[in-house]
Amino acid sequence: MPTQTYFEMLEMLEAEVHPGRPGRPRHLCPVCRLTLQGVDRFLHLISLENVTDVDTRLQLRQAGGFCNRHSYQWANLHDALGTAIIYEDLLREAAKRIEKGEFLSRRSNFFGRSSSPENPFSPCPVCLYQEEIENRVASDFAGGFGEQARFRQAYAAPQVAGTCLPHYRRVVSRLDGPLAEEFSDRQREKFKATQNQLKQIIDKMDAGRKLQQNSEEERQQARSIGDEREALTRAIWQMAGLEDLS
Numbered sequence: 616m617p618t619q620t621y622f623e624m625l626e627m628l629e630a631e632v633h634p635g636r637p638g639r640p641r642h643l644c645p646v647c648r649l650t651l652q653g654v655d656r657f658l659h660l661i662s663l664e665n666v667t668d669v670d671t672r673l674q675l676r677q678a679g680g681f682c683n684r685h686s687y688q689w690a691n692l693h694d695a696l697g698t699a700i701i702y703e704d705l706l707r708e709a710a711k712r713i714e715k716g717e718f719l720s721r722r723s724n725f726f727g728r729s730s731s732p733e734n735p736f737s738p739c740p741v742c743l744y745q746e747e748i749e750n751r752v753a754s755d756f757a758g759g760f761g762e763q764a765r766f767r768q769a770y771a772a773p774q775v776a777g778t779c780l781p782h783y784r785r786v787v788s789r790l791d792g793p794l795a796e797e798f799s800d801r802q803r804e805k806f807k808a809t810q811n812q813l814k815q816i817i818d819k820m821d822a823g824r825k826l827q828q829n830s831e832e833e834r835q836q837a838r839s840i841g842d843e844r845e846a847l848t849r850a851i852w853q854m855a856g857l858e859d860l861s
């Protein structure tokens with residue numbers, strides 16, 4: 616039974632083949648997009664309802680607050696009261712642990728003290744939630760690809776740039792035999808399209824260098840990058856996932 620997430624992904628893929636208004640963002644990894652949307656909603660939920668929720672406060676205390684990335688995403692919500700409540704609590708707790716000497720080095724040996732202290736905190740609760748969403752979205756993606764011809768067809772369209780490498784790995788590990796092969800073939804085609812555009816950029820730069828005798832204007836014209844410029848940012852997210860993913 617296709618899920619709500621499945622339909623959201625299908626819509627994202629099909630929107631690429633039937634473009635609506637011009638100027639909207641080009642295709643991005645749908646697993647990244649839905650994961651980041653889920654994380655954003657979770658942070659808003661903490662802000663709206665859970666700041667005073669005992670469980671959330673306890674989790675945050677055990678984690679020593681959010682991780683660095685999620686701390687600044689929290690800061691971007693500009694929730695003055697929520698920040699004051701959470702961080703008054705976290706700082707008080709940290710001061711208690713300092714008072715108890717919990718962070719003092721207990722181990723020293725012949726070679727001296729270890730250079731990085733042990734981490735006494737549990738993982739960031741938003742990171743844990745993100746891991747949960749990423750797995751759910753990757754499962755829904757694999758389910759859609761495996762069971763729905765319409766989804767496979769939408770994904771195969773050349774306008775669709777595919778998933779990032781981290782999410783390709785999560786999806787392909789959930790597919791078997793011929794379906795895993797088919798998904799892998801599609802992924803290689805999409806990477807190849809980006810590679811071809813990157814090669815065009817390299818060729819143009821080379822051509823510009825070879826025109827030493829020509830005017831500056833002619834050299835610049837030979838080097839000017841067109842639509843293939845988009846491949847520069849696409850290559851980066853295809854390898855690493857979208858910004859703020861990890």
Ligand SMILES: [Zn+2]
Pocket residue numbers: 644645646647648778779780781782856857
């Ligand atoms: Zn991704």
Ligand SMILES: [Zn+2]
Pocket residue numbers: 681682683684685739740741742743
């Ligand atoms: Zn985190």
